[in-house]
Amino acid sequence: METITVDKLPLDEKIILILKKRGIRTLNPPQAEAIKKGLLEGKRLLVTSPTASGKTLIAELGMVNYLLSKGGKAIYITPLRALTNEKYNTFKDWESLGLKIGMSSGDYDTDDSWLENYDIIVTTYEKLDSLWRHKAKWLNDVSYFVLDEFHYLNDPERGPTVESVAIRAKRKGVVLGLSATISNGNEIAKWLNAELVATNWRPVPLKEGIIYPEKKDFIIVYKDNSTRKVYGDDPIIAYTIDIVSKGGQVLVFRSSRKLAESTARKIAQYMNFIKLEDKKLLDIGREIKEVDDAGTNEKEDLYNLIIKGVSYHHAGLSKKLRDIIESSFRERILKVIVATPTLAAGVNLPARAVIIGDIYRYNRKVVGYMDLIPVMDYKQMSGRAGRPGFDENGEAVIVVRSKREAQKVFERYLMSDVEPIESKLGSESAFYSFLISIIASEGEKTERELLEYVKETLLPKELAKKYFKSGLNWLLDHDIFIKIEDKIKLSRFGSRISDLYINPFTAVTIREALEKSEKSCEIAYLHLLAYTPDGPTISVSKSEEEALIDELNCELLVDEPEDEYEFSNYISALKVAFIVYDWINEIDEDTILGKYGIGSGDLRAIIDTMDWLTYSGFHVASVLELKDHKEVLEELHMRVKDGIKPELIELVKVPGIGRARARLLYQHDIKRPEDIVMNPEKVKRLLGPNLGEKIVREAARIIA
Template sequence: MLAKFFPRNILETLKNRLGITQLYPTQYEAVRQGALEGKDLVIAAPTASGKTLVAELTILKRLLEGGKALYMVPLRALASEKYEEFKNFFGVFGYKTAISTGDFDSDDAWLGKYDVIVTTNEKADSLLRHKAPWFDKVSVIVADEIHLLGSDRRGATLEVLLTRTKLMPERPQLLGLSATIGNLEELTEWLGARPVRVDWRPVPLREGVYYNGEIFYNDGQSVSLENHGAPLFDLAYDTLKEDGQLLVFSPTRRSAVSDARKLSAITSKFISPGELKVIRENIRRLKSEHSDKVTLQLLELLQKGVAFHHAGLASEARSTVERMFRDRILKVIVATPTLAAGVNLPARRVVVTDYRRFNVELGYYERIPVMEYKQMAGRAGRPRYDKEGESVLIARSLQELEFLFKEYVEAEPENLSSQLASEPVLRSHLLSVIATSELVRSLDSLGRFLLNTFYSYQNRDYFFVIERAKKILNRLAQAGFLEVRGDKLEPTQLGIRVAELYIDPETAVTGLDFFKKVDQASTLSYLYLIASTPDASTIHLRRGDEEWLEDILKSSSLGPVARPPEDEIEYEFFLQRLKTALLLEDWINEVPEEHIVEKYDVGPGDIYSLIQTAEWVAFALSEIAKLTGFNEHSVRLAVLSKRIEHGVKEELLELVSLRGIGRVRARSLYSHGYKSLIDLVTAREEDLAMIPGIGRALARSIKKQLSSEAEESHEEEEKIQELPEQGLDAYF
């Protein structure tokens, strides 16, 4: 079938070097429906059914025709996974793959040299806002996990991005990929694409519910399990005794850790001496980089063949867990539901311990959507290792057994719904399309744009969204982001800059209000300002936090813009922002990671997430201040942004500008008398090598960076990256 589309040398390479000898049903149907002929498709097919190869073959066809490909994913971790995969696949044919997931204030013109570009949805949207010069050369766009268009937080970004591509004069081919879409036909009608729904899986899936020692399956069969004292124990032992792996979804971080600890008594019995040796090598490496309580908890469990997995773990720890599970070294992973939409980790049996999860923002348990459950269930069954996969929910009563069958096992995924109508979402994207696109420069053209959105297609209430848009336009005009002159919409320089910076317009408004009210601010005031913006992430209050935060409040210098509100609910939000600001203050004052983890009851991954967001908001506010004439605020926020990025006091900023030098190594250099780049220029390489944490390879790198010599070799870079260092220094 492929001989119709590819020359013989390509077909031979696909067969001999990549092992592709026949097409799965999913791939056959996609080709039959026109994927290789440039037709727009949305494919809904189970995990591991071959969707990625459809994308690869489609991209390869477009590359052979002289085009370029953009591959969009929802998460950075998934972007990294796809980048490694595509680098190998397309590299065989001589094509280059690049990845870009950070820096939302750039057009990344350098990407023009690459053939396949992997980004997150937000980064792709940012590149479109910056009018990336290579974007018009893109001939195919792949939207992986396209069902997340219906997600309440980030779905609108994908919707607006797809709407903009729909309206491009020379529209690129669109390929959407998903495991579960209830209203596939509706989505494809909106996109003008063809639906491809395939139920085939390389490993058959059985779904069931465990109750009282027995699994009841959706095919009417049942099986009794040995009693090991608890449902999870029964399921784990039954899986591991047959040399299978188990993926458990637990509703909270705390329950994930607890379940992993309980299961360690069983998993430890199935670890071989060879596997234990590999585990201990990984434990030693992770321990040299992180000594916080969350990581130490993980390391304790790893040597027993089990791990927990959640967003609080450092990225190295998550990657290590994932790699050892793929290598079949680890027997069980207990994860929070966020893993279901992340990296691909198949297991013979998937167990969902609770059909509810805890919503930390609202403070209560909520039901998991059917679509999310189906995503979890889809992880069951590992090709080449398992003859079939099993997904099992746990029931605690007969009534719950019936409920779980009806509401989850036998239920269809929910339909995707547009999230564009909410005001916070709409105001950001309205400013974006007006400020960075020639598509929308009048009320009439704005109406046409909104009419082309999935929201308008689904709801048919065009006038409602137009009226809401007009109210938002008035607010944007009052804030100075655009001018409305009759039917004409004209973005101001401030409005264009806000859109380019990829921040909520209200973040800029919050910053401008602060600049106007405060002439001189403390560092803590700036950090509180950052934590108060709509774009910022904040950490939640724990029991006992209120007392020590109020003690801090009495002696802190937050200034007049951060007076505690009288309203009880608002006061809790106030304390959350204060707690976040204090964490960031500790971070930039070089408090060790393990102390921050303990003090604020967070994980290294949480710290990293907060740092990323806060660093960007500080930079964006600095740019807004510079544009509006608040120069002192601009300079101080720019410096603060760099301090947040590297986690250092201001005196170390010069040193951390060097590759391979993070907060710990910079402090080590400083304490040994090397306080500036000039000091390092005059230093002897052998003296630098003697400083703790430096060594010969890094000392040589420092001297070369400070000289006019050519860039270091790849080999030396690898040696530097292998040098261990405590804390989050590994990130920076």
């Protein structure tokens, strides 16, 4: 392919200057192909190429050139908040051209009107869906949509929203889809009304292989049939030490947190033979110990690993811990991360080598059953191998138990294409939410007009019509939709649940439980919210199950189900309820983590979700005019975020005051923001002069 230098591009000189500042003089093959297919003319494109092949720059050139030549706004949409932050920081370069970069994620009950002043907005699929539902006026100016990580269409949880957003985006402006390999790229490009740009080019070539035991050692067979041996008692340790001893970094993927942690500890025992940057690792270890949103035991465990150049990484860790681990790996100080597969889909963390330790994972719906991981998941993990600028090759190996198994795995993962992208709107919950989203964002529609949107889904036509009929009836029967003459609209109840961005089954579960019940205990409300489809799920052992039931001393708002799978969700919700109950009664965080066997990241995720669900429950009770339930849920919501008893609610309204500072002030007879303003010296004595001064100012601002 002919090389394209940036000087030859029909771009504003200021754009070319920014590219050169980044060290970009020529475009790589996917970028050159996108230019040839009409990127700079505002053509719709679907770009599929491997990880780290420069797709973000394609989006930047498309957006910036379009905005400078045609005006309007552009939205860059990602599936993950971590990616939203990453892209936002990358795009800040363009502010020197006078373009303002904004970012928004989370908080679904707002239209973010402040974004009207921004030109490029980075957000998540869910947040954009929510903004459309709130009819944010500034969205009328958006005419360029970048759909990042577009293979998330195939994700059972996120896929329905990605598809819903894509359907509306392609009706409203230019669409640029970006993805790793999509095997049915022509079909998906046609659906987007876009031209396909598909390449297999990678900046660092990838060597893929299988590692299996042979006599007392381990042999690696690569895709090109070349082989080599590594020596030791364990394939993961042997291969990791081999790579690290040659100056490389390794990402190891394990199927569970427990395996990730135990594997990291085993590898750490062998790191004494590796030359490490001890002083820098000690500094990182100390930084870990000072993190304030994590448990003491977690920090101690990670410290002991990190000083040996190794760490584990999973969602059970707090965000601050994960950030430190990721940045120290990027800086090449940390040599090995053992992670669960969620890391592969998240932030950009390349390594010389990737080890896929497990090709099976537990099926959450069938107890004791293991599924083979999809080829797409393998591609996501192996795609992290090879650091541009550091490695001549990246290596990805799959661990298997025998030579016989190696052949099957070789065929399935190394020689096969990824699964075709298919619609994930084929469930009642997803499809009904899709219908609500269309009416909320596009306004009232006739049945025929709404069906036109349904026909644009990727679902087979007959299946889409079937879901449409049953969905429409269910939404009308449950007073979410109302029909006036021939127009379908949202009811008052439907409009509120759409704004709250909760699953319609969550809303109906809450409504039915509250309407048939008298005022109940706090645990009962927390259990109800956790038991909805939007509630957090958590594993519960048999002994925990018995203890939870024994500890329960009030009647729950939902009846115990007979179905075994539903009962496990019911008990999971009860554990969540007790965790949150302890949290809002100011039980120490370390005690909660130890008592329930969870990590600080789990606790934060549970709190964030239950903060949203108590807010939603309070608003559902409010719109239904259930005064007693509303009062309990409103107070619970005010307590969940900070983990406080009722008497501290007023104090934590002051920015900078959390549960610990509020309790300290309260114990010294400072109980309201007014007390802070009236006793500035006392506050400074309790909190320290600088922080105290700041808190007094914030309190004064609140009561002004």
